Amino acid sequence: MESMGMKQGNWRIRMGWFLGITLVIGCAQVSSPVGGPLDETAPQVLEMTPPNGSSDLQLESLTLRFDEYVVSRNAVQQMLISPPIAGTPQFKTKGKEVHVLFESDWFEAETTYVLNFGDALVDLHESNPAEALFFAFSTGSELDTLTLEGQVVDHLTGSGVGALRTLFFKDSTPWDSIWGGERPVAVAITDEEGFFQGSFLAAGLYKALAVEDVNRDYRWNPGESLAFSNMSIAAGERWAAPWLFAPTAPPLSPTYIASASVDSSGFMRVLAPKNEEEMEEEWSVLMDDKALDILWFRTGDSVKLWTQEPQFLESPLVIWTWTDGADSLQARLTRSPIGSALNMAPQWSAKTDVRSERTWEFGRVLRSVDPALWSLRVDTINQLISPNDVTLSASSTGGHSVEIRTEEVPGQQYELTIFPGGVTSREGASVQDTLMWKWKTWPEDHFGSFTLAVSDLPGPGWLRCSPKGKAKVGLSRIRCESDTIVGWPKLHPGQYEVGFELDANNDSIWQAIAPLRQQTPEPYFYLPEALEVRSNWEMEWTWSLKREDEELEQ
Template sequence: MQKQFKEFRSKPAATWFTLILLFVLFASFEAFITSCASRSSPSGGEKDTLAPQLDTSFPPNQTIHFKSPSIRLKFEEYVDLKSPQQQIRISPLLPDDLEIIGKGKEVLIKGLDSLKENTTYIISFGAALADFTEGNVNKDFKYVFSTGSYIDSLELKGRLHDAYTGEAEKDMLVVLYATDRKSTRDSLLYKVRPEYYAFSNELGEFKMTNMRSGKYLLAAFADKESDFKLNANAVKMAFWTDTIDLQPDSVYAYQLFSYDPTPKFRYINARHGALGDITFNFSAPMDSAFKVEVLDAPQDSGFFKLGTERDTLYYRFRFKRDSLNFKINYDTLFVDSVISIRLREYDEPKLKISAPVKEFRKNDTVFIYSNLVIAKWNIDSTAFYTPKDTLKRLPLRDSAREKRWFYAPPHQSGFSLMFNKGAAEYSASNRLKDSLWFSFELKSGEDLGTLAFNVSADSALPYILQILKEDDSPYRLIPFTDSTTVVFKNELPQKFKAFLIRDLNADGKWTTGNFLEGQQPEIRIPYTEELEIRANWELDLDWRYRSESINNP
């Protein structure tokens, strides 16, 4: 072994140089081959901004008398299919989903064994077709073919907006059903898949092409299960009231208005979500037939409070327990059922008092707010300062909101409030910890402004003028026909929002739609100009609105 080692060490330097040179050449060649085999963007030149374009297809696009079980598409560059099962769709729909296979520059579509006779089909790629290097998407690519002797060419387009907010509806499924089906109009959306469909874009626009003539039902809904069926009564939807008759040489454009249907009332659940607060949740405003009663609470230690939207009921309490039992009753759904709610441990928050609005007029109510329901005020720890006097004057409880307190008008001057430590208490161990000082300023004369808002509309229709404050809190709701004038007299400077509601059922409030009854949602139209009251200004504004029927394309 020692001899062999010596012989190895004694090899000439030239031999070592030759071996190293061969190694370097081999490594460089391998790196060159690897770089050539990798698909990547060139280091120089302009960036590729073009989406993949079709080179050839078999059968060719726009084929008639189509009989092939598959379609092979070849593009001009390597393609990357993004979510093909969700993006690539065929219309009219088939009983089973398409099988999509992408490889290199080619896309193979299989699953065409159940095509109908004399029918035009459109395969839309959505946002699935992107080039491999830069990800440029061809959103307009479609493959069209017909099993009959011609390609259907009728088109239908439209827009879809929320009836109440006016916002465009994105990614909502818009559908057409042939009305010659055996299924009734009421059951079409729930039981069968549509003949034609499209999805609305970010502007609420939709378009269907290559359709055959005939009579159809037009609707739209949020397809939450991705099965092209309306799966629940409370899903957001829209529909066209009348049957649509598609005929050649006509243009069809429709405006649809979406709405959230009123769900049937049902009790959902109850939970202890905050300190001293159990919330009962319902699917709709609380039915008067629903009854709930606490069973094992100390007497006069809690109370029930209905939420402002009437779809929640609160039980407020001030004692500690591991759990509470309630008896609930709602006609025949459940009779005297008892539910037990386990109470969670919550850290008691520090009592706080706030006064967000510091300016008022002579006849305004001045509000202060607390984060907890105040059990008691200590009048000796409070002071009410006016320019002339110092008074002992406590705020009054607001019966509508138990965490809001107020000082009633009229007010003769501005004033300040001093709440010293212990001025208010939630419990014996949770009193106001820090002294607070609030100053309120009385505004009058040149500090205020006046605005006359004159609104006119179609005299034959009932309307509602809805005015909101800038934070969307309600200000006024005025039913009228023909015209009305709202006078904001001697108001604090502020901005408002105004809307017109087509009060189709003349009930004085906005009403949602009902597909089964053929009732469209009432349309809410925004006033798009500035509606602002400025100090020491008197303004006159006019809004003349002329409606357009929602049932005419």
């Protein structure tokens, strides 16, 4: 029993030592503090060895001492050395110090070099990058010290845009190479007011651009907002006018035929999204290596094709050609008819503005329409529809829609009825059920009106008034050559945005930014306050377009 007690006691002693050591080790571990405000402060350089701006330097190592613990992140990809060198530097981080190692024969004699670190060095816990960090030196006795300055402003508001990477290139660098990813010779960051300064430049002419650089790759990529100038200037000077910063179009999606099917009548439907709205296209169909005589029309991403007369097609080859490419796909045979059989789809809502005609689209190509089997009721009164009031769209435009003259008035209820046999498809099928659609026109007192007196126009352009958040669904633009008064007499209740598109080059086209064509955006002015339109209200506003900064570069 005693020996058992001794063993038990020893076990307790050993356990006590184990717990004590564990506690000591646990207390010695380094970890980030729990709780408290998030660290959003970028690490700051306290010292560089050798000093920034050194000359007669054969660089083999560079030491940066920070005010907090740092680590390197994608350092080789993020570091931009201008002009380029023959080798690849090595990064070694230890606590608050970073050592960058080189070989002296990588650098040319009598040359100024600038090392931009980008986002290569970040703090330990929150990954805040050291901002606008660079090191400049010369292998000769003189350091290039010329600068280039300018400002970037938002093309809508005119306010400065900060935190943009400004990339500088020798004037001899073609724009095609710049858009293709040519590395810049210098980099700067815009401040909160949009001002930038490129430093340590050699004498000569330069061109430049400012980009949000979402990918952090020192180049512009489609979809990244951008500002640039078509004007090259000499180092030591300043771009006199601000650059206009604007969003660019996203990258084009691949163009191809996603699917194709054909029914027993030779009617085909193809899914083929366009990557550009204005893309010119042509469609053709081959059967046993022979071209068929077809018609086609597009609705959104869907394209419908058919032969003049119904015929059975077994695995026809559908061919799509556009300006700079082509694609083809064998159509798959489907046993059921493609599309809804003669269901009509009105192109308006149940409550609508007054129109003089209405258009119905059908799911099939139409052969004929019988107006005697169409009926239009206005409130409680039936109106006769004559053959002259009904028009079937031509085959060349799809042959699937019918337009009817209605001559509507405000505040009335309308009801269109198509009786069986009123429409016959290309295959000889006719409407079997009665089709009906009701709608009502807005009364006169539903609308509000807006009158705007504009002054201090910087040049000719267009005034526009668009539903808030729906600029592309805006009302017709009104051309203005000078100070004037314009009006929109019938606006639906709601909020609107009012703007002015300046035709700076007076070519009757308001141009957006288009980098690949070296096209800078034309300025856009807008009222910061939204217009609130109410039913049966008349709104009158005055607007001066004078800006503090009158110069806007094109």
